[in-house]
Amino acid sequence: MASVPSGLEKGKEKERENGKPLEGVTNQKVKKEGLGWIEWLMGWFTLAYEMLFQRIVASNLENPLPLPPINDLTFIVTGSTSGIGKEVARQLAEAGGHVVMAVRNTKAATDIIKKWQEDWSGRGLPLNIEVMELDLLSLDSVVRFAEAWNARSGPLHALINNAGIFSIGEPQKFSKDGHEEHMQVNHLAPALLSILLLPSLIRSSPSRIVNVNSLMHFLGFVDPEDMNVTSGKRKFTSMMGYSNSKLAQIMFSSVLNKRLPTEAGINVACVSPGIVQTNVARDLPSVIQAAYRLIPFFIFNPEEGSRSTLFAATDPQLVDYCESLKAEDWPVCAFLSHDCRPANPSEEAHNVETAYRVWEKTLELIGLPSDAVERLIEGGEVKCKYGDSQ
Numbered sequence: 001m002a003s004v005p006s007g008l009e010k011g012k013e014k015e016r017e018n019g020k021p022l023e024g025v026t027n028q029k030v031k032k033e034g035l036g037w038i039e040w041l042m043g044w045f046t047l048a049y050e051m052l053f054q055r056i057v058a059s060n061l062e063n064p065l066p067l068p069p070i071n072d073l074t075f076i077v078t079g080s081t082s083g084i085g086k087e088v089a090r091q092l093a094e095a096g097g098h099v100v101m102a103v104r105n106t107k108a109a110t111d112i113i114k115k116w117q118e119d120w121s122g123r124g125l126p127l128n129i130e131v132m133e134l135d136l137l138s139l140d141s142v143v144r145f146a147e148a149w150n151a152r153s154g155p156l157h158a159l160i161n162n163a164g165i166f167s168i169g170e171p172q173k174f175s176k177d178g179h180e181e182h183m184q185v186n187h188l189a190p191a192l193l194s195i196l197l198l199p200s201l202i203r204s205s206p207s208r209i210v211n212v213n214s215l216m217h218f219l220g221f222v223d224p225e226d227m228n229v230t231s232g233k234r235k236f237t238s239m240m241g242y243s244n245s246k247l248a249q250i251m252f253s254s255v256l257n258k259r260l261p262t263e264a265g266i267n268v269a270c271v272s273p274g275i276v277q278t279n280v281a282r283d284l285p286s287v288i289q290a291a292y293r294l295i296p297f298f299i300f301n302p303e304e305g306s307r308s309t310l311f312a313a314t315d316p317q318l319v320d321y322c323e324s325l326k327a328e329d330w331p332v333c334a335f336l337s338h339d340c341r342p343a344n345p346s347e348e349a350h351n352v353e354t355a356y357r358v359w360e361k362t363l364e365l366i367g368l369p370s371d372a373v374e375r376l377i378e379g380g381e382v383k384c385k386y387g388d389s390q
């Protein structure tokens with residue numbers, strides 16, 4: 001077990017103290033049109049606090065994080081050609097896991113593996129790592145990936161939905177499937193992937209889905225009828241696109257976690273990696289990028305930023321923690337902070353009514369029937385609207 005200073009149980013008590021009671025949020029009568037200014041200020045405060053104190057808060061964690069034995073386990077890591085995902089894939093492979101790099105640039109991934117094998121040579125058996133193509137900007141690609149994976153009938157112990165975009169300052173863009181790009185890459189496509197891979201995850205249970213989320217979800221507000229922000233009611237910004245997609249992912253994950261019965265043996269968790277120096281800032285103006293590099297004291301390097309994801313993907317404690325949240329009908333799925341402790345997501349993430357509407361709308365947008373999860377759990381098949389076109 002990774003040496004995390006205090007157990008998840010302790011964090012859970014803290015979460016309970018801080019958490020909104022379920023009633024307080026489900027009884028809302030007035031439809032919210034956006035975040036209240038207190039929630040908005042809290043969001044910025046949370047981000048500023050993380051930025052300034054993440055290194056101190058996580059100072060008791062070892063780096064790299066020691067991993068439990070994972071020799072017999074298979075992990076799919078999306079977006080593993082860069083940043084957090086690349087570090088997660090390398091560490092899992094070096095710890096003996098079978099790692100599948102699910103990436104859009106297969107050539108880059110193949111080159112990375114070649115380099116890792118050379119560096120690893122002489123330290124043990126060759127790394128058990130492979131590449132499969134996955135472009136989250138195409139729902140067809142997601143279906144093709146899932147079909148190819150399920151057809152292998154191999155085990156899958158953890159799906160790590162890491163790939164993400166934050167196109168800072170860019171105008172609103174849409175995928176060929178017609179969805180706002182942040183919403184598609186950060187939420188819709190990972191949601192489709194998670195559901196389509198359920199047969200493999202069920203077969204290999206206990207298994208887990210880990211979503212690399214962000215504290216930026218505190219600034220998000222999702223209108224389930226306007227997930228792509230096209231109604232004209234709100235003016236789109238890239239920050240809004242990113243924050244909304246991360247909040248939608250937490251809401252969807254919370255409902256998915258509830259829909260998966262304990263017997264299925266699959267748990268869903270979202271993690272915040274902290275503020276990490278990666279290529280996620282590639283779209284920042286060059287002056288800000290330079291400043292970003294000048295403040296390494298505050299910003300995690302990818303190794304530090306990979307710890308909460310690695311912890312969520314491998315630590316045995318997570319199973320009991322998620323199960324206990326399920327049993328208590330807690331309104332949100334497990335959310336782990338950059339210091340590997342449970343944290344409370346935003347107040348809006350606890351809005352159960354909106355979460356269920358986000359769930360339904362998401363299934364509609366990704367072309368799945370509303371009972372897809374139940375059918376797959378019963379061993380049936382589901383037909384997705386996507387995947388036929390090449």
Ligand SMILES: NC(=O)c1ccc[n+]([C@@H]2O[C@H](COP(=O)([O-])OP(=O)(O)OC[C@H]3O[C@@H](n4cnc5c(N)ncnc54)[C@H](OP(=O)(O)O)[C@@H]3O)[C@@H](O)[C@H]2O)c1
Pocket residue numbers: 078079080081082083084085102103104105134135136137138161162163164165166185212213214215272273274275276277278279280281
């Ligand atoms: N860095 C931070 O401070 C921070 C903070 C909070 C949360 N996060 C989250 O952490 C996750 C990883 O981000 P990062 O910081 O490591 O960023 P990164 O270095 O930019 O890595 C993102 C990865 O996602 C992949 N990706 C992007 N679009 C894709 C698509 N359409 N299909 C498949 N893969 C795609 C990228 O592949 P290409 O190389 O081909 O583009 C890359 O491998 C993201 O979900 C991000 O939101 C990061």
